[in-house]
Amino acid sequence: MSDLNKLPELTSDYELTKEQIQEFQEKGHIKLSQVASSEEVGVYRSIIGEKVKELNYHNKPIEERDTYGKAFIQVSNIWEKSAEIQRFVFARRFAKIAAELLGVDGVRIYHDQALFKEPGGGITPWHQDQIYWPVDTDNFITMWMPLVPVSEEVGSMNFANGSHKFGYISKLAISDESQKTLSQYIEAKGLEVENYGALEAGDATWHYGWTLHSAPGNPTNTMREVMTVIYYADDAKVIEPDTNARKTDLQKWLPGLAPGDLAASKLNPILYKKNV
Template sequence: MIRKSEANDLPALTEEYALTKEQLAAYRDKGHIYLPGTASPEEIASYEPLIASLVRELNYHDKPVGERDTYGKAFIQIGNLWRRSEAVRRFVLARRFGKIAADLMGVDGVRIYHDQALFKEPGGGHTPWHQDQIYWPLDTMNTITMWMPLVPVTEEVGSMTFVNGSHKNGFLSREQISDESHRTFKSYIEGKKLETVTYGAMAAGDATFHAGWTLHSAPGNPTDRMREVMTIIYYADGTRAIEPDSVARQNDLKTWFPGTAPGEIAATELNPLVYSRSGTE
């Protein structure tokens, strides 16, 4: 395990990634964006082995891919890796990524909801259509997820597919990610003839960002290589928790905002401020 002093030798990820007015406008209109080179090849080469090693150590699956349900086939999902490793902490709490999130949402500061490694195994199944924010007990539209491959994602494996502008409609269904959510949203998309976009192949260190209400899915992994992806969820600083209206949100309130009551500011030790325009992070 890397000690704090050794983690300090890893790339700082503090240099800014400049966004154009056109990129900001496109994200706010479509609810998603592709940003090549969000992290450099050298930066990814430093962090990927450390993150991948931790995921292998914490992998909880005890059945072959073919014997799991749809959700289990989709990926190895490990959250809050930043709490388990000084090296991963440096990556997840990176100022560069936080500023991109704040700029895209047009807010003054962002906190971490949590990180998630989403490693899709060889032969892994598709990720059903879903909205992320049905899980999040937050009183805001200003939520965003960074999705960054740590290894090249080929056209054969593919990146995520998004429904343009779907974030503007907010809540669409209580369906959690499942076969049912896939059927429900697939019918919705086809019935309304909504436009979908996928960014195809991506290099390690490229990233997509999507809003919490943006409808999205991902294909399976037909290759013999692991699709290694790291995600980080951000929300606007100053956001308050809401009264949970589902078991999923009740669980998330307890898990990710321990001790926070509905109506209170959502800011615990699990939700550090990673970027602020006032420079107080």
């Protein structure tokens, strides 16, 4: 185990402009450069990578998996498994950006996800994250940060500009069906699709829970190593789950809570509060 005191603190402020906040709220996504420095990311990358390797649940080669399985190695709430990774996931700097982009005073963590797309990994189909989340706020945001440089071939995610304004578009989980149906929706609505292309380690994209997004496959011979953290407004409440996916999420990420409760289980501490 590393000496926690020697790890980068990630507590300093990242200054956002009014224009950046407006851009995020209008388009539903934004790229911010060097949210963490290459030096800061480098320290945490090896710790996160080792834990992902340890917790990887895939036991079949890529070509034998379904579309979801081909998309990435996914390890959630990795912060619970490591005090060092918790320091990264709970970083005040990241949480403050989340609150300011959303325009709220405070944010809680919903959960984190390490999303490692293997060489030869497939696409991540079009979807909305928030179809999985039984919480009563539109103020959900995901930080998506590569831990390694990502080439133009792989790129960032694809975002459908303004799609968050349509709210709950479809209950389709990530699948071939969601790829087909939501591609047709984007075309029918005439929504512009944007990809930020190559990213440096420590750059980050941010998107609303309702923003339609997908990701290209990985045609390179290197792993696309990404860490994500999902945040939401700290005053949000639990709603009655309307799908099995939301029932599962309620039990897993909001344990012990019921509809109407403040969405504040032991797994959802406040990570940033203005003036505190």
